[in-house]
Amino acid sequence: MGAAKACKQCRQAKRKCLRSDTLGPCAQCIKRNIICSNKLKIKKPQQLVPSHKRALTEQGEDQDGLNLPEEIIIELVEHYIDKIHDRPHSIFHLPTLRENVRRGNMNKALLMAICSMGSRFSAHLEIRLLEHQLTAKSKRIVLDNLEDISLESIQTCILIANLYAAHAKPSSEALFFRIAIGMAQIMRLTLFHSGDTLVTCEIKRRVWWTLFMADRWYSSGLGLPRQIEDCERLTDLPMDESTFHALTIDQYSLVDLFGPIQDLNRRIVQEDLEDNEIDRCAFDLSKRLDAWEETLPADVKLNAENLAGHKTRNTGGPFVALHLGFHHYSTLLYFQYLEAKRTSIVSTKQFAERCKRHASSYSALLKFAREEEGFAAVYPTVGHMAIVSSSVLLHTLLFDDEDKIPSTRGKLNANFEALIELEQYWPALKSMINRLVLFQNMCLLSETSHVHTLNKWMIRFLIEHALPLEEKASDAEMATTSDECDIISTRSQRLAEQGRYTTFLSYKDRQA
Numbered sequence: 001m002g003a004a005k006a007c008k009q010c011r012q013a014k015r016k017c018l019r020s021d022t023l024g025p026c027a028q029c030i031k032r033n034i035i036c037s038n039k040l041k042i043k044k045p046q047q048l049v050p051s052h053k054r055a056l057t058e059q060g061e062d063q064d065g066l067n068l069p070e071e072i073i074i075e076l077v078e079h080y081i082d083k084i085h086d087r088p089h090s091i092f093h094l095p096t097l098r099e100n101v102r103r104g105n106m107n108k109a110l111l112m113a114i115c116s117m118g119s120r121f122s123a124h125l126e127i128r129l130l131e132h133q134l135t136a137k138s139k140r141i142v143l144d145n146l147e148d149i150s151l152e153s154i155q156t157c158i159l160i161a162n163l164y165a166a167h168a169k170p171s172s173e174a175l176f177f178r179i180a181i182g183m184a185q186i187m188r189l190t191l192f193h194s195g196d197t198l199v200t201c202e203i204k205r206r207v208w209w210t211l212f213m214a215d216r217w218y219s220s221g222l223g224l225p226r227q228i229e230d231c232e233r234l235t236d237l238p239m240d241e242s243t244f245h246a247l248t249i250d251q252y253s254l255v256d257l258f259g260p261i262q263d264l265n266r267r268i269v270q271e272d273l274e275d276n277e278i279d280r281c282a283f284d285l286s287k288r289l290d291a292w293e294e295t296l297p298a299d300v301k302l303n304a305e306n307l308a309g310h311k312t313r314n315t316g317g318p319f320v321a322l323h324l325g326f327h328h329y330s331t332l333l334y335f336q337y338l339e340a341k342r343t344s345i346v347s348t349k350q351f352a353e354r355c356k357r358h359a360s361s362y363s364a365l366l367k368f369a370r371e372e373e374g375f376a377a378v379y380p381t382v383g384h385m386a387i388v389s390s391s392v393l394l395h396t397l398l399f400d401d402e403d404k405i406p407s408t409r410g411k412l413n414a415n416f417e418a419l420i421e422l423e424q425y426w427p428a429l430k431s432m433i434n435r436l437v438l439f440q441n442m443c444l445l446s447e448t449s450h451v452h453t454l455n456k457w458m459i460r461f462l463i464e465h466a467l468p469l470e471e472k473a474s475d476a477e478m479a480t481t482s483d484e485c486d487i488i489s490t491r492s493q494r495l496a497e498q499g500r501y502t503t504f505l506s507y508k509d510r511q512a
Contacts, residue, residue: 007036032317034228065148068115072127077101077111079118086318088379089210090163091155093199107152109141113159113252119165121378135163149183151200156182158214162468166380166495168428170422170466174218181211207361217381221264221466254325260462261333267379268336269459278336280352285333293326302365307375316375320365328385329361331355332462338395338452356400359392362409366418380426384465386415387436391461394443395452437459 006017007026025036068076081094090293100106116134119127142156157180164172172378183189186472189208192201267273299306302323310319334355337348363382366386369375390412419436422431439461442451452458460467 010167011035061192068130073101073111073115074101075122076115076118076127077442079121080114083121083317083376083378084117084162086315087321087377088381089158089214091158091203095201096199096203107156109138110146110152110156112138113156113163114140119161138322145158147177147333150189151187151189151204154180154183154211158207161214161218163378165339166426166428168431168466169216170222173466174222174224177211177214177218178227181215184208184211202301209255211260214257216258216262218344219364220463220464221469223464226259229256252381254292254329257285257292258329261285261329265332265454265459266338268454269456279455284335286351286354288334289326289330307368311372311374314374316372317369317377320369320375320377321379324362324365324369324382324385327358327365328388331362331388334358335388335452335462336394336454337390343381355392356396357390360396360408360411362386362389363393363415367411368419370421371415376424378422380428382417383419383422383426383429383432386418387439387465388431388462390436391402391439393453399445434467435465438469 006015007029008018010028013028015028029036064111077097081097085092085094100113101382112134116131116138119131119134122128138156139160142160144151145153157176161173161180164170164176168380184207186367189204196204199228212228215226218224219226264278264285268280269279293301299309300319302321306319307316310316334351337351338355362385366377366382366389391417393408396404397412400408416436419429419433423433439451439452457469460469
């Protein structure tokens with residue numbers, strides 16, 4: 001099939017330029033193994049576009065040759081809304097976002113970042129491959145205009161940070177989150193102006209709470225100090241209005257407990273706390289978690305009726321995300337009691353059972369979300385939370401009564417299947433899966449449950465998720481050496497006979 005226009009190489013050599021693919025190199029360049037100018041740019045075929053739609057198409061054009069057609073822009077934005085929005089963050093008013101996209105009024109860097117987030121969910125490989133180009137363009141615009149301290153710049157930095165997190169680049173993730181936080185503090189994001197509309201005020205409020213929540217995730221992952229302290233309550237929780245999902249209110253009131261739970265775990269390891277002090281703090285946080293759950297509005301409590309209702313309202317994903325977070329925070333709080341060696345005023349056994357119950361509930365809810373349409377939970381932090389859930393399930397599988405073995409094995413396998421599915425969207429899941437494999441190896445080296453003791457190695461596993469686990473393994477005297485491989489093999493065979501061992505293949509093995 002003849003091309004509409006000859007490539008530069010064929011024109012210069014005065015050859016006939018033939019192409020079977022308008023987006024690919026010509027036959028002559030392929031034959032001579034030279035770079036074809038037709039392959040240097042990703043362009044859509046020429047088409048007539050009504051004048052009122054040209055703005056939407058033009059906002060996807062890039063000086064480097066990227067030209068996103070109108071339908072692709074809308075597809076990628078909708079993928080982002082369907083899979084990401086209102087899960088790890090809530091930074092847009094959807095009717096306004098869709099209207100700005102339709103009219104071509106979107107900030108260019110922000111649009112590129114949204115499209116990059118959405119591209120991984122496209123059914124077309126050529127669209128998925130645009131992710132890095134879209135991210136690079138968005139980042140370049142932001143860095144070229146770093147002094148543009150605006151709401152759109154903050155939103156863009158949040159998305160770029162999430163994109164870096166997806167590719168296991170925690171330093172870059174932290175950098176862009178800190179840029180976003182710095183901009184928010186400089187422009188006093190939570191101080192509203194007389195010209196701000198109700199929607200603008202609410203977006204600002206939600207962006208600030210998104211940064212508050214993100215600050216607890218990325219800083220903990222790298223072991224960095226937070227930029228926003230728990231006492232910095234500079235704005236109210238998001239409003240309960242029909243124009244926004246009311247679920248977001250409950251999400252941010254829950255994340256207010258995340259920092260104190262992290263801090264308690266660190267203090268247990270880093271400070272010489274008395275048992276009574278540890279129990280007092282744990283009991284206080286336990287009461288706050290119970291109060292959060294008990295005071296949820298009737299339509300936000302986790303039950304079959306509400307699951308069906310939120311599915312009908314297209315809020316199934318955010319609803320599931322809210323309760324996944326609750327189970328994860330609870331698991332982190334009670335984890336220390338799996339291996340407590342003390343008699344205390346707080347029932348150690350009761351809190352250990354709560355830890356197991358929340359880890360099990362997390363797995364069951366994630367399995368439900370994967371199997372039922374309308375409850376997508378495919379954002380990256382789901383992976384780390386599934387790893388923590390699995391570590392508790394491993395404790396149950398290895399050390400609890402035999403009657404719990406079948407159901408626990410099923411939940412562990414379900415978690416692992418979820419991790420494999422997530423990996424196709426988020427490359428960072430590779431290292432998370434390998435952390436789980438390493439954790440099970442540590443368990444196999446021990447005839448007791450001491451691996452679950454809260455120490456520096458365990459803190460890194462639970463909350464310093466962006467740091468290499470192996471570096472701390474030697475500090476905890478649990479590193480796997482070649483001499484210990486026989487121990488792992490022997491014990492795994494014995495446990496497999498008892499039904500207490502599940503096979504987690506490493507990333508390398510699965511790729512083979």
